[in-house]
Every structure is written in structure tokens, then in C-alpha cells.
Amino acid sequence: MTRKMGVGIIGCGTIADIYCRNAPRFANIEIRACADLRPEIAQVLAGKYGLRALSVPELFGADEVDIVLNLTIPNAHVEVSGAALEAGKHVYSEKPLATSLAGARELTALARRRGVHLAVAPDTILGPGGQLARKLVDEGEVGTITAGTAFVLSRGMEHWHPSPGFYFQPGGGPVFDMGPYYVTQLVQLLGPVERVAALAATGIAERVVTAPGPMQGQTIRPEVATTIMGLLDFASGAKVMFGASWDVEAHGHRPIELYGTRASLRVPDPNFMGGVVELGTRADGWRELPTRERVFGKANYPFDAPIHANDRGLGVAEFARAIREGRTPRLAGGLGLHVTAVMEGLLAASEQGRVITIEDRCERPAALSEEEAAELLARA
Ligand SMILES: NC(=O)c1ccc[n+]([C@@H]2O[C@H](COP(=O)([O-])OP(=O)(O)OC[C@H]3O[C@@H](n4cnc5c(N)ncnc54)[C@H](O)[C@@H]3O)[C@@H](O)[C@H]2O)c1
Incomplete structure (x- = not known):
């Protein structure tokens, strides 16, 4: 597999830990940086997993970050994902994509306009x-x-x-x-x-x-x-x-x-x-x-x-692979x-x-075969 895609976490609360813990299981992603409204908790996560603790604007500007992983609370999703898309980053958001249909429409339109990719949990x-x-x-x-x-x-x-x-x-x-x-x-x-x-x-x-x-x-x-x-x-x-x-x-x-x-x-x-x-x-x-x-x-x-x-992070790896292959991600x-x-x-x-x-329809996502799933795993 080619170079790993760099991931930067925004929102270093409860769920951030398992993403960091699981990331080495995947062949094509590497969590490199993290940021939070509360810099002290970004420092703690960074210290535990060897990441760079940055401010939120610094993370949006960081060259080593290809994908922003939005792990903030639901009410901040549109603001944070929107700012990341504006900064030209691909975004994978924890669920829900937005807390309103208007917000979800705004984000999907923005990703299209900026020519970057957007994906959303759950990867379960x-x-x-x-x-x-x-x-x-x-x-x-x-x-x-x-x-x-x-x-x-x-x-x-x-x-x-x-x-x-x-x-x-x-x-x-x-x-x-x-x-x-x-x-x-x-x-x-x-x-x-x-x-x-x-x-x-x-x-x-x-x-x-x-x-x-x-x-x-x-x-x-x-x-x-x-x-x-x-x-x-x-x-x-x-x-x-x-x-x-x-x-x-x-x-x-x-x-x-x-x-x-x-x-x-x-x-x-x-x-x-x-x-x-x-x-x-x-x-x-x-x-x-x-x-x-x-x-x-x-x-x-x-x-x-x-x-x-619970291999949370599988969706981020599938997303990174879809970006590399120039196809629609499953999520x-x-x-x-x-x-x-x-x-x-x-x-x-x-x-x-x-x-x-329901006016906003979607395609049924493609199935993920056992072989395709196995290819996302890092070799032991
Ligand atoms: N906790 C779980 O078990 C769980 C499981 C699956 C999914 N999720 C989802 O993950 C997301 C986060 O949940 P959590 O439980 O980790 O929440 P949390 O409250 O523990 O952590 C959220 C973090 O985001 C930070 N934050 C909030 N607004 C921000 C902003 N504008 N910019 C930067 N940082 C900001 C907060 O300071 C906090 O540290 C939610 O969307 C939730 O639905 C949580």
C-alpha cells in the first residue's frame, strides 16, 4: 500500500481514545495531530499516543493532516467540519453528520464545492x-x-x-x-x-x-x-x-x-x-x-x-482508501x-x-467483502 494518510483529531474527549488505540490496526492511516477547545486535554491525548497537540486553526493548516477526524460534540459538528472543509481537508465526522437537515445539506454542498471528500460514522x-x-x-x-x-x-x-x-x-x-x-x-x-x-x-x-x-x-x-x-x-x-x-x-x-x-x-x-x-x-x-x-x-x-x-476507525481507513482510489466512500x-x-x-x-x-435520498452503499476488509488491516 502507498503512503499512509495523515489524520488530525478535533475533539479529544471520551471517544478519541479508542480511535487512537485502534489506528495502528489499519494499514493506510496514521493519527498525527490533535486539537480541542480545551488545549489541556489535547495535550493529554497527544502525550499518550505520541501526537502533535495543536490549536484548532493550526490543525486545519497542518500539512501532515490529510483527513480531519471530527470527534467534537454533535452541536459543533457543522462548525468544525465546515471549517475543515473550507481549509481544503477531507473530513470524517463522528455521527451525526449534523444536528439538523439544513446543517447536513450545508456540509455535503460545501464538500462538493471545495472538491474534497466527506464521510460520516457509524463504521460499525x-x-x-x-x-x-x-x-x-x-x-x-x-x-x-x-x-x-x-x-x-x-x-x-x-x-x-x-x-x-x-x-x-x-x-x-x-x-x-x-x-x-x-x-x-x-x-x-x-x-x-x-x-x-x-x-x-x-x-x-x-x-x-x-x-x-x-x-x-x-x-x-x-x-x-x-x-x-x-x-x-x-x-x-x-x-x-x-x-x-x-x-x-x-x-x-x-x-x-x-x-x-x-x-x-x-x-x-x-x-x-x-x-x-x-x-x-x-x-x-x-x-x-x-x-x-x-x-x-x-x-x-x-x-x-x-x-x-469494536474496531472503530475502520470507516476512516475505508474513507482513506476511497480517497486514494478516487471513488465514493461507503460512509x-x-x-x-x-x-x-x-x-x-x-x-x-x-x-x-x-x-x-424524505427528499434527500442516497445510493445504497456498496457491500464490503471479507477480502476488502482484510486489505485494510496492517500486516502484523
Ligand atoms: N462517547 C461515546 O461512547 C461515543 C460513541 C460513539 C460516538 N460518539 C460520538 O462522538 C462524538 C464525541 O463524543 P464524546 O463522547 O467523545 O464527547 P465528549 O464531550 O467526551 O468530547 C467532545 C470533545 O470535543 C471538544 N469540543 C467541543 N466543541 C469543540 C469545538 N468547537 N472545537 C474543538 N473542540 C471541541 C470538547 O472540548 C470535548 O473535549 C459525538 O458526536 C458522539 O455522538 C461518542
């Missing part, structure tokens, strides 16, 4: 859980998919994230926070969404932060709905129920189930890369198809007692724009009490 859909499910769909094992369910339900964020305030402000909420994993996975399996409907509620009105950190003991009053029950109508004709909530103590739903004319398909948690895919029929019941032996399928997270496959800005349109559509549908048509 490139892992073997999503890709094996994709293969089964593409090879006709499931048949024509008529319907499905997708549920991301939990008791919230304030007991684990040290600064959970942003989750409960406009641009946060379970749809904009966790929706990208589920909607992106569904779009790669089923293609684009045509229309959405939804109803919303807020269960717990006052939430006490129990996670250790600067906000511990503070009370958060959510400014956004914390429960949304939606319906996604795909251009393919598939109808999928989508429930997202932070008001749920316990539940028994699978992350994603799809019902086809030949078989039913269980897709593992799209927040992680691996997991067990299941194919079910009336005749044979459920057949389990584990992915742990596949590329990027091995459990490596949490680090002390691994149960999930293209256009996919992120469509997913943002669906998420904003769900919120708008719940507020306005009507079905919303």
Missing part, C-alpha cells in the same frame, strides 16, 4: 455483523423484505457519560444519538427511506447525573423527547417499526429483525461490529451464524473483559445526509402529526 455497519446480514439479503436468502422492527431502548446516558448534558439538548435525544447506527444499518440493508411517521414522549422529566465527572449530582431536564416510536417506509416497499427511547428499564426486543418472503433475519446490535446473525424459517426455526471468526469480528471491547467487536456524506433527513423527519412527524416525505 462495515463490520461482519452488518456485512454478513447484507450478504444474505443480497444473495436472496431472506427473499423480498416486507417488514421489520428496530429497537434501541435503554435507561439513558447520565449514569455512564461524564458530561451527558449534550444528549438531552436539541440535536441530542435517542433518535439523533443512537438513530444513526440503526437507520444507517437499515439503509445499507434495504436502501433509502421514502416516508416516515412517528409519535414522541418524554418519560423521565428530571434526570440526576450519577456518572463520575464534572456533572455528577446535577439534575438534567431534557429539552428533547426521550422516547420516539416511528415507522419507516422504504423505497423498496419494506415497512419497519423504529423505537428509540431512554425511558426504558428493561425490555426483550432484538436490535433489528427483518421479515422476508423466504426467511426472517436477525441483525446484531449495530452499535458494534460483530455479533451473531440469525436466519429463521417456519421449517427450521432460527439458525445462528456467528461472526467472531470473520475480519473485525473478534470481541475486543470493553478492553478488560471483551464481549463486543459517504450523502448517506449521512439521508440518515439525518430520516432522523429529522421522525422528529418533525412526531411534532406535526403527519407523514413526512
Whole structure:
């Protein structure tokens, strides 16, 4: 493989560590610099991983940085990604691309105008859980998919994230926070969404932060709905129920189930890369198809007692390769724009009490074969 592409991180908070930790696993990227509004935390990350700690403008001007990796909070995504694109850098953003459809449109248009590339997380859909499910769909094992369910339900964020305030402000909420994993996975399996409907509620009105950190003991009053029950109508004709909530103590739903004319398909948690895919029929019941032996399928997270496959950074490596090959990345800005349109559509549908048509469509991203995934790995 040719010269590695240089990556510069903006936003050195919670998620930055795993990107730095995983980067050496990939053949074609190297994280070289980092910056944060709080220079002291950029210094800490830089010290830990041998990076150059820079100011935000310095990072935009740094020659060794080809790709800006935007790991700031969601409300800063448009400002930071926009400034990086203006500076002529390629940008890979953590999800969501933007906290509004207008912001996502602005970024995709800006990238086109500047002639640079834009991509957006989640890269979990490139892992073997999503890709094996994709293969089964593409090879006709499931048949024509008529319907499905997708549920991301939990008791919230304030007991684990040290600064959970942003989750409960406009641009946060379970749809904009966790929706990208589920909607992106569904779009790669089923293609684009045509229309959405939804109803919303807020269960717990006052939430006490129990996670250790600067906000511990503070009370958060959510400014956004914390429960949304939606319906996604795909251009393919598939109808999928989508429930997202932070008001749920316990539940028994699978992350994603799809019902086809030949078989039913269980897709593992799209927040992680691996997991067990299941194919079910009336005749044979459920057949389990584990992915742990596949590329990027091995459990490596949490680090002390691994149960999930988490090679975050795979999307950045795929992005770098697409840039070199002059082709559209799997996680293209256009996919992120469509997913943002669906998420904003769900919120708008719940507020306005009507079905919303999704205007911003995208191509279904190309599948990532085992061979292509393996080529992204650094040689041991
Ligand atoms: N924490 C997770 O487990 C997790 C998982 C997947 C994705 N994400 C996504 O990653 C992103 C970051 O999440 P996090 O949990 O690391 O947040 P965080 O609050 O821990 O860290 C964000 C960092 O960005 C910095 N920042 C904010 N605005 C900035 C700006 N304008 N310029 C420069 N720096 C700025 C903050 O100072 C902070 O250090 C979010 O988009 C989130 O949705 C987080």
C-alpha cells in the first residue's frame, strides 16, 4: 500500500481514545495531530499516543493532516467540519453528520464545492455483523423484505457519560444519538427511506447525573423527547417499526429483525461490529451464524473483559482508501445526509402529526467483502 494518510483529531474527549488505540490496526492511516477547545486535554491525548497537540486553526493548516477526524460534540459538528472543509481537508465526522437537515445539506454542498471528500460514522455497519446480514439479503436468502422492527431502548446516558448534558439538548435525544447506527444499518440493508411517521414522549422529566465527572449530582431536564416510536417506509416497499427511547428499564426486543418472503433475519446490535446473525424459517426455526471468526469480528471491547467487536476507525481507513482510489466512500456524506433527513423527519412527524416525505435520498452503499476488509488491516 502507498503512503499512509495523515489524520488530525478535533475533539479529544471520551471517544478519541479508542480511535487512537485502534489506528495502528489499519494499514493506510496514521493519527498525527490533535486539537480541542480545551488545549489541556489535547495535550493529554497527544502525550499518550505520541501526537502533535495543536490549536484548532493550526490543525486545519497542518500539512501532515490529510483527513480531519471530527470527534467534537454533535452541536459543533457543522462548525468544525465546515471549517475543515473550507481549509481544503477531507473530513470524517463522528455521527451525526449534523444536528439538523439544513446543517447536513450545508456540509455535503460545501464538500462538493471545495472538491474534497466527506464521510460520516457509524463504521460499525462495515463490520461482519452488518456485512454478513447484507450478504444474505443480497444473495436472496431472506427473499423480498416486507417488514421489520428496530429497537434501541435503554435507561439513558447520565449514569455512564461524564458530561451527558449534550444528549438531552436539541440535536441530542435517542433518535439523533443512537438513530444513526440503526437507520444507517437499515439503509445499507434495504436502501433509502421514502416516508416516515412517528409519535414522541418524554418519560423521565428530571434526570440526576450519577456518572463520575464534572456533572455528577446535577439534575438534567431534557429539552428533547426521550422516547420516539416511528415507522419507516422504504423505497423498496419494506415497512419497519423504529423505537428509540431512554425511558426504558428493561425490555426483550432484538436490535433489528427483518421479515422476508423466504426467511426472517436477525441483525446484531449495530452499535458494534460483530455479533451473531440469525436466519429463521417456519421449517427450521432460527439458525445462528456467528461472526467472531470473520475480519473485525473478534470481541475486543470493553478492553478488560471483551464481549463486543469494536474496531472503530475502520470507516476512516475505508474513507482513506476511497480517497486514494478516487471513488465514493461507503460512509459517504450523502448517506449521512439521508440518515439525518430520516432522523429529522421522525422528529418533525412526531411534532406535526403527519407523514413526512424524505427528499434527500442516497445510493445504497456498496457491500464490503471479507477480502476488502482484510486489505485494510496492517500486516502484523
Ligand atoms: N462517547 C461515546 O461512547 C461515543 C460513541 C460513539 C460516538 N460518539 C460520538 O462522538 C462524538 C464525541 O463524543 P464524546 O463522547 O467523545 O464527547 P465528549 O464531550 O467526551 O468530547 C467532545 C470533545 O470535543 C471538544 N469540543 C467541543 N466543541 C469543540 C469545538 N468547537 N472545537 C474543538 N473542540 C471541541 C470538547 O472540548 C470535548 O473535549 C459525538 O458526536 C458522539 O455522538 C461518542
